Amino acid sequence: MLATRCLSRGTTHARNAPRLSRTIATRSRPQTARVAAHPYAQRRQQHFVRSVAAVTALWATATAWQYLHGERIFREVHAEEPPKEEEPKIKFEAARRAATSIDDNRNLISSQHLQVVKSWENPGVYAWGSNSGRVVAPESDDVYVKSPQRIPFFDGKLLRDIKLERNFAAAIDERGDLLQWGTAFSNDARQPTHTLRGMNLVSLAVSRDRIVALSRSGAVYSIPVSQEEQQSGPKPVSTSWVPFWGASNNISYRTRTPENLAYNEKVTRISSGLEHALMLTSTGRVYSFASGSQDYPRKGQLGIPGLSWGTRPEGAFDMPHEITTLKGFPVSKIATGDFHSLVSDSAGRAFGFGDNSQGQLGFEYNPEATYIDAPSLLPTQRLYSGTAQQASVTNVFAGGNTSFLTIEAQKPNAAPGAIDRVTVDTWSFGFGLTGQLGTGRWIHAQSTPVKVPAFSGLFEYDENTSSVIPIRLAYLSIGANHAAAVMNNVASVVVSGKSRRLTENDTNWGRDILFWGNNEFYQIGTGKRNNVSTPTYLQPLDQAAEAERAASVTGNFVKQKMEREMHRFQITPKTKVKVNGRNVELEQRVECGRGVTAVYSAV
Structure with a gap:
């Protein structure tokens, strides 16, 4: 119980x-x-x-x-109500700090304005890519420089030109003197060194082992890359206005100015591949010569039919030769790849000669004739068949085994002011296995020119003229297997300290610049190593200034948001500004070399 x-x-x-x-x-x-x-x-x-x-x-x-x-x-345990989740707190954007001046206000509201101002305040050279030859970082033994980094030697300095290879580099300073560095120049040199002085140089081209330099007067010089060869080789005797007075230069070099130039005719442009170089004169004539000393050009890139080491005329092996086949075609642009050449004339025609093993001349590959030793007309009008547009080549670019054309096409009877009156396109052909064609595809050999979508058929509205205008390319810089393009979009550099009739919200902005191609040595500048087949933007070069701007604009929450957003790098166009207390005409320029890239302040 x-x-x-x-x-x-x-x-x-x-x-x-x-x-x-x-x-x-x-x-x-x-x-x-x-x-x-x-x-x-x-x-x-x-x-x-x-x-x-x-x-x-x-x-x-x-x-x-x-x-x-x-x-x-x-x-008791299970009867309790589940804990209530706290509702997320709404984070409001912190108020922007008050600007201390009109210029400070412009920096706060525009990353592009800040980039332009910093390029004026801190001129110099940014470089990145392979550093195996101590080119992009002369004082460092690092093998790579993965993102843009300043070369301290050039801080505050302006340059006329710069050219870079993997093992050596050369630059022309503001006075027109030549600077050289890199392991191929000297294993002991840890910073750029002056070599050829007093020639008033304005532009450079480089071959496998020599530097070709053009002076303001039109004289062309060929200088060995090696410092040892400069010191041990024959040194020409310089002339002087004082009778019976001569002096020996301190380095070895050769003058390669054509001898049969007409009165007032001079060389205005130079371009060099690994073994050959082209010279363009003020009258539209083209000369070629052997620019390297290791091998004589043997792939037709000189443009002289039948010319070889065995058939060359008496005299120096690197004497200039006029390309007589181009007589009657006043040439306005020249370009050279490693072993091929391109030229265009004032009538909008393009010619190619040299190596065509990758289709870099724009002609179908012929296994029985891998090169063409005479300038041959490219059939560019065929690219616009069926459109009723007339095509005109405006520029040519080349590097490595790749070539580019910029073409303007228009309908002859189009109404004035019509949007489709002028179409500006960029075409590429040649080797593209690592993406250097810029078309978004990976192609071993492209013999027929293909349109580069990123630079073709673009338009923008111009407030100054109140009209829609095509966006052209300012220029391309083509390295051995990567490239950069500077767009000629509408820029604004009116805010330079003495501007009038401007509001506090008026800002500067530059030109768009894009990179693509092989990235084995981090030469694209993305910080990664993957190849890029479609032109892409970079972050601003001066990341410290960008981070400082983000910190001053908002609080931590919005600062992190801004850091995640990518402000693109814009390159500063030419304008007159005050640098180091004096007025100069300054711009930023880009140069792609063999596995290396540089952006410098140019005059």
Whole structure:
């Protein structure tokens, strides 16, 4: 009865207790009747009943304890409401700090304005890519420079030109003197060193082992890359206006100015591949010569049919030769790849000669004739067949085994001011396995020119003329297997300290610049190593100034947001500004070399 009362107070288990009690009672009655005849069996029956009662009592006690303690805890734990999730706090953008001046306000509201101002305040050279030849970081032994980094030697300095290869580099300073550095120049040199002085140089081209330099007067010089050869080679005697007075220059070099130039004709442009160079004169004539000393050009890139080491005329092996096939075609632009050449004339025609093993001349590959040794007309009009547009080549570019053309096409009878009156396109052809064609595709050899979408058919609205105008290319810089393009989009550099009729919200902005191609040595500047087949933007070169701007504009939350957003690098166009207390005409320029890239302040 005690067990029965305890069970009746239990929970779920207690509902089964009466059934168990009745079952025990039913079994006990017949067994009790048999006990009178068997005393031993009666004792066993009593022992069994006591055991069952004890087990039942223990089970009932345990059930009651669970009810009083365990179930109560169970109810308490599970009866609680789940904790309420806190609603996310709304983060408001922190207020921008108050500008301290009009110029400070412009810096705060525009990253592009800040880039332009910094390029004026801190002129110099940014370089990145392969540093195996100590070119992009002369004082460092790092193998790579993964993102744009300043060369301290050039801080505050302006240059006329710069050219870079993997193992050597050369530059012309503001005075027109030549600077050289890199392991191919000298293993001991840890910073740029002056070599050829007093020639008033204006532009450079480099071959495998020599530097070709053009002076303002039109003189062309060929200088060995190696400092040892400069010191040990023959040194020409310089002339002087003083009678019977001559002096020996301190380095070895050769003058390669053509001898049969007309009166007032001079060389205005130079370009060099690994073994050959082209010279363009002010009258549109083109000369070529061997620009390297290791191998004589043997792939037709000189543009002289039949010219080879065995058939060359008497005299110096690197004497200039006029490309007479181009007479009657006044040439306006020249370009050279490693072993091929491109030229375009004032009538909008393009010619190619040299190596065509990758289709870099724009002609179908012929295994029986892998090069063309005479200038051949490119069929550019065929690219616009069926459009009723007349095509005119405006510029040519080349580097490595890749070539580019810029073409303007228009309908002869288009209405003045119509948007489709002029279409500006860029075409590429040649080797493109590492993305240097810029078309978004990876092609071993592209012999037919293909349009580069990123630089073709672009238009913008010009507020000055209140009209839609095509966006042209300012220029391309083509390295051995990567490239950069500077767009000629509408820029603004009116805010230069003495501007008038400007509001505090008027800002400067530069020209768009994009990079693509091989990135084995981080020469694209993205900080990564993957090749890029589609032209892409970079972050601003001066990341410290950009971070400082982000910190001053807003609080931490918005600062992190701004750091995630990519402000693109824009290159500063030419304008007159004050640098180091004097007025100069300054711009930023880009130069792609063999696995290296540089952006410098140019005059």
